[in-house]
Amino acid sequence: MTIVPPAPGEPRRPDGPRDPGDAWVVSDDGAKYWGRFGAAGLLAVDPERGVLLQHRVAWSHHGDTWGLPGGARHEGESQCDAALREAAEEAGVPGGAVAPRFLSVFDIGIWSYATVVADVVVPFEPVISDPESRELAWVPLDAVDDYPLHPGFAASWPMLRALLPVRPAVVVDAANVVGSVPDGWWNDRAGAAGRLLEAIAARAGEGTDAADLGLSGDVWFPEWHVVLEGDARGAGDVAGVRVVRADGAGDDAIVAAAQELTDAGRSVTVVTSDRGLAERVRALGAAARGAGWLRDVRG
Template identity: 80%
Template sequence: MTIQPPAPGEPPRPLGPRNPGDAWVVAGDGSRYWGRFGAAGLLAVDPERGVLLQHRVSWSHHGDTWALPGGARHEGESACDAALRESAEEAGVPASAVRPRLLSVLDLDVWSYATLVADVIRPFEPVISDPESHELAWVPVDAVDDYPLHPAFADSWPMLRSLLPVRPAVVVDAANVVGAVPDGWWRDRAGAAGRLLGEVAALAAGGLDAAGLGLAADTWFPEFHVVLEGAARAADDVAGIDLVRAAGHGDDAIVDRARELASAGRAVTVVTSDRALGERVTAVGGAVQPVSWLRDRL
């Protein structure tokens, strides 16, 4: 692998190098990829308008094609942060207006490209905020193939499109998870639940490996629903986690929530090592993972 600036005769990038990542990676076969530390882009999905695409300017690599807002990662920058930063720089996408759903990574050893698929949770209008775009447009999912796509995006689009209907959710049996570790939780059930919620919130922010959820791609950011019962219901709310404070038995609340999510089309995983509860969850369309599965990821 070698690192090079734009090739002789290639129109320069108008803004010039802004960080050490703004350089071409040249593979052994001569293939060239933009981004010394890899690159990332955002596939923003709006339920009404479709997906946000960028019409690339003529002087860019594979110019006059349509692709995702994105670009070179900074050194040490996560793929998610890079995708959100680049989409803000190129299309004015507010990070607060989207919620990450999954990350798909093309890893070529010498270079990688990460696609962050994110759901629009607050409608916004894209804004051309640098010279790299002819235009920005919301394109209905069924119409994307009608556009002249950047070759790399054209290759990845069928897989990405197949994942758009998939929306995973994880329901946590907090009593079962907390009770699996003899750390004195019985002296302060609300405090023990609060500690678990903090750990789950950190996991939710960082994402779950796709294989652990039985899904394609690399990392998913599922909805997390944590069911509390008894004294644990006094635990405080935690951002990013949907708390279910069971009015009665926690098992019934878990089954009800799993049924509700499955009926809404979610791919539901319930975390519990209670065999009888697991059978009830399976009967309403959910999958089950043991407490150890979650503990290994916290």
């Protein structure tokens, strides 16, 4: 493997010098891959308009094909951050307009490409904002294969499309998880619940390994629901987590949440070590994980 910088005179971004990550990785057989630290792209999914595709300029690698806005990662940059930054630079995707749902990684050892699949939460119109885009378009899912696709995207599209209907959710039995560690939680139930919510919010931002959810792909960003009961209901809301404050029995609220989500076609995981509760949610079609599954996020 060798690292080859861009050729002199090769087009640059309009806002300054290249980043150290802007270089070719060349394998022993001569194949070239853009991005010293790997690369990432954004597949934005709009429920009404389809997916956002970029018509690449002719001078780019595999030019004059359609693919995803994306590019080389910066050193130390996460895959999600790289995809969102590149999408903003190349397609004018506003910050906060999309919410990552899952991450799929193509890794050949010397180089990797991460596709961040994200749902549009604030509708926007893409804008050509740098020289790498010839055209940007929302393309209906059934029409994607009609376009001359970038070979990398063409290879991954069937798998990505198959995963688009999957929308995972995790329902947490907070009382059971908090009670699984004798750390004095009984002295301040609301405080203990608040710490759990903060830990879950941090995990939500980092994503969850697909294998831990029984799903394909690499990393998922499920919707998190945490059920609080009794004095724990006094914990405040935390961004990134949906808090359910049970009016009665916490178990019944957990079953109701799991029922609503499974009825909506969601892939549901319930976190509890209560065997009876686990049996109830499995009967609904949800998976059940023990409290230890979440223990690492509590610190």
